[in-house]
Amino acid sequence: AQSVTQLDSQVPVFEEAPVELRCNYSSSVSVYLFWYVQYPNQGLQLLLKYLSGSTLVKGINGFEAEFNKSQTSFHLRKPSVHISDTAEYFCAVRTDSGGGADGLTFGKGTHLIIQP
Amino acid sequence: GAGVSQSPSNKVTEKGKDVELRCDPISGHTALYWYRQSLGQGLEFLIYFQGNSAPDKSGLPSDRFSAERTGGSVSTLTIQRTQQEDSAVYLCASSRRPLGGGEQYFGPGTRLTVT
Numbered sequence: 001a002q003s004v005t006q007l008d009s010q011v012p013v014f015e016e017a018p019v020e021l022r023c024n025y026s027s028s029v030s031v032y033l034f035w036y037v038q039y040p041n042q043g044l045q046l047l048l049k050y051l052s053g054s055t056l057v058k059g060i061n062g063f064e065a066e067f068n069k070s071q072t073s074f075h076l077r078k079p080s081v082h083i084s085d086t087a088e089y090f091c092a093v094r095t096d097s098g099g100g101a102d103g104l105t106f107g108k109g110t111h112l113i114i115q116p
Numbered sequence: 117g118a119g120v121s122q123s124p125s126n127k128v129t130e131k132g133k134d135v136e137l138r139c140d141p142i143s144g145h146t147a148l149y150w151y152r153q154s155l156g157q158g159l160e161f162l163i164y165f166q167g168n169s170a171p172d173k174s175g176l177p178s179d180r181f182s183a184e185r186t187g188g189s190v191s192t193l194t195i196q197r198t199q200q201e202d203s204a205v206y207l208c209a210s211s212r213r214p215l216g217g218g219e220q221y222f223g224p225g226t227r228l229t230v231t
Binding site for chain 2: 044092104105108
């Protein structure tokens with residue numbers, strides 16, 4: 001079974017400052033990695049995903065993440081945040097067990113708070 | 117095109133009553149997923165459908181929970197004899213293909229409150 005740890009439940013950042021949201025995972029098999037964003041009272045929206053290939057993945061809204069296999073991490077970064085980035089961010093993993101029956105395993109989420 | 121839709125958006129029910137939650141996936145998406153989002157447990161995977169078949173139901177929290185999908189499209193999640201701990205947001209997602217990194221598109225969720 002796999003698991004995801006998001007160490008920071010809440011991250012306050014000033015507007016236009018850089019931010020990093022941390023995600024570590026545990027799995028005995030290869031995984032696919034995802035970051036989702038949830039704006040208040042809305043559903044989940046995919047920010048970016050790592051399937052294979054280049055370890056630096058670029059997503060929507062200026063976000064990027066880097067897959068580090070040795071550290072089992074997939075941290076999310078943005079060089080300059082805006083007020084509109086205030087939301088809950090979820091890291092998720094999925095294995096390809098062959099049966100296709102695995103859903104996503106999510107971390108607990110990190111609430112990004114942008115301060116003016 | 118239309119995204120994943122769920123109904124109702126909000127449901128308040130009395131403890132002990134049965135509820136049905138509906139999910140309408142994106143047209144052409146063969147895989148459908150149910151998740152539950154609650155304050156205590158975060159986001160939990162409940163069940164997955166490939167077509168009308170659910171290969172693994174072990175993620176359902178108890179035997180009061182059941183789900184079905186008909187015609188490879190609409191799915192319903194039924195909770196019998198609801199309990200207060202069932203209060204949560206129930207999210208549905210669909211994807212074009214089930215394996216690996218197929219992107220899952222989420223609906224807005226159904227907020228269930230059991231009083």
